[in-house]
Amino acid sequence: MSLSFGERTLVMGILNVTPDSFYDGGRYSDPSAALDRAALMVREGADIIDIGGESARPGALPVPAQEEMDRVCPVIEAVTSRFSVPVSVDTYKAVVAREAVRKGAAIVNDISGFTFDGGMASTVAECGCYAVIMHTRGEPGTMQQDVRYDNVVAEVYARLRDLTGLAMRAGVKKEKIIVDPGIGFGKTLDNNYEIIFNLNCFRRLGFPVLIGLSRKSLLRKLFDDAEGTDLLLPTVALNAIAAERGADIVRVHDVRPHVAALKPVDMIKRCSALHGCGN
DSSP, rough: OOOOOSSOEEEEEEOOOOOOOOTTTTTTTTTHHHHHHHHHHHHOOOEEEEESOOSSSOOOOOOOOOOHHHHHHHHHHHHHHHSSOEEEEEOOOHHHHHHHHTTTEEEEEEEETTOOOHHHHHHHHHHTOEEEEEEOOOOTTTGOOOOSSHHHHHHHHHHHHHHHHHHHHHTOGGGGGEEOOOSSSSHHHHHHHHHHHHHHHHTTSSBBBBOOTTTHHHHHHTTTTOOSOOOOEEEEEEEEHHHHTTTTTTSSHHHHHHHHHHHHHHHHHHHTTSSSSSS
């Protein structure tokens, strides 16, 4: 399986098979409900389906590897046997990644950038799959305790440069690496928006860039009504900006509106590449 980057922004649909994810926890923990949700995302135009069995929300507790495999692997197997859309597994555990790839996953999406499990880089290298290497500070339970940066863009860039270098030295092929600056993972509200504004800087690393901001607190905190505002429109708007600023993949809960919104954004990007289209 080969992913194509540059022609348009890819939409990665989120499928959480967990009881405690911040937005859709418990909705798709039943395998049949998860398969129905995957089918809907495929119909709506998802390019990738990202399946996760452990919540990474701030304060979340870790899940034993066997329990995580029991959650994600049957769903991965069912989805990949029914649909041709590539599947990503959202895990930082090497044993889970290996089994998920064996069941059909083509991408390992590791929120720790291969730092939580020392065996992850070699596992990904051996499997030959794609890998999303994300920036974070601390584990989900502690990641918001240290959010101090002198220059958040430069520091996240440098850390991703180091992490991708370590991955390649472990045998992961450069063309299989995707980077994610980790919106909401060990960052302040201003940090998150500064990263999005400067997404083009991360493209200088030489890898496709994934952004994951769907319905996160960087949007919720802009409104005074706590849980009242529906974050769909702000999410679509900010993902459209992220795509224009350099994101190759947007990771989202709501596939259809993003597929629609990104079509004109991609047209603008193509015009820009032609140096003066429409002027």
